[in-house]
Amino acid sequence: MQNLLIGSVLLSLAGSIWGAMFIAVRLTVGVITPTALVWLRYGVALIPLVLIMLYQRTSWKIARKDWKLLLLAALTGQTLSIVTQESGTMLTSAQMGSIITAATPAFMVVFGCLLLHEKFSFSRLLSVIMATVGVLLIVIDPDNLQGGSLLGGIYLFIAAITWALMSVLLKLLNHYSVFTLTFYGVLISFLTLTPYGVWWLATEADFAALAAPQVWGSVLYVGMISTTAGFVLWCKGLTYMDASIGGLFMFFQPVVGTLLGYLFLDEAITSYFIPGFALIACGVVLAMRGGNTTTEELLIHAEE
Secondary structure, X not given: OHXXXXXXXXXXXXXXXXXXXXXXXXXXXXXOOHHHHHHHHHHHHHHHHHHHHHHHOOOOOOOHHHHHHHHHHHHHHHHHHHHHHHHHHHHOOHHHHHHHHOOHHXXXXXXXXXXXXXXXXXXXXXXXXXXXXXXXXXXOOXXXXXXXXXXXXXXXXXXXXXXXXXXXXXXXXOOXXXXXHHXXXXXXXXXXXXXXXXXXXXXXXXXXXXXXXXXHHXXXXXXXXXXXXXXXXXXXXXXXXXXXXXXXXXXXXXXXXXXXXXXXXXXXXXXXXXXXXXXXXXXXXXXXXXXXXXXXXXXXXXXO
């Protein structure tokens, strides 16, 4: 139970940091394209990651047999998932985006069972359903439903699946430092997006607009806080619990995003916020009461 509590704190912090990121991203709309923003945030994130690893004398070594897995995790989660999430958000409504990305924990349950042999139970399925309904109550205004483009919906669906896959793959690499995994994941993604980033700087970037405090401040936040701190907390938190439980903490993003939108952007909060949050909390507690997959169970599956 202690592991579940520690993991809960770490994953809750990660979800809260990413919820606040929505405010920062909105301040860059019209100035930085989605893909360019992802490239910039990773470039910024590499600086504190390198300094932290040098200060802590963290090992940079990754075994040759693990490089393929690390590369797959980086390209699916930190590259494809984040780019499609940013692109999909630009093309569809907030309601549609929240509905689709709320599927991430469900995919984490599926991948956790298939790839990690985590135990599946009715209580875990029920917890995902309860939390999903809760987040939909928070983000959807029944009196102001808006549609979204088909392409935007496809982008967000891809983002949900790839983020869930990355989270599960990282658990297979949890024998490495979270700083090492985060550094290489960010580096691989940054290098992958560099051709586009350089092209964007040379042909489309508005440097006068980029110099605005709210724009470069947002880039610093999504780079140093959202990427560096958020990814490290998420990776570390998942080491303490099954991926199918940890995925539920993704729901802290819309909760925090809704609250901050209300406080700083004068966005409305519906009367369903409190019952929605209550359902999310009940779903998380229900999943945690089922416990983690034990080490003995994992060893049995590994031998099969």
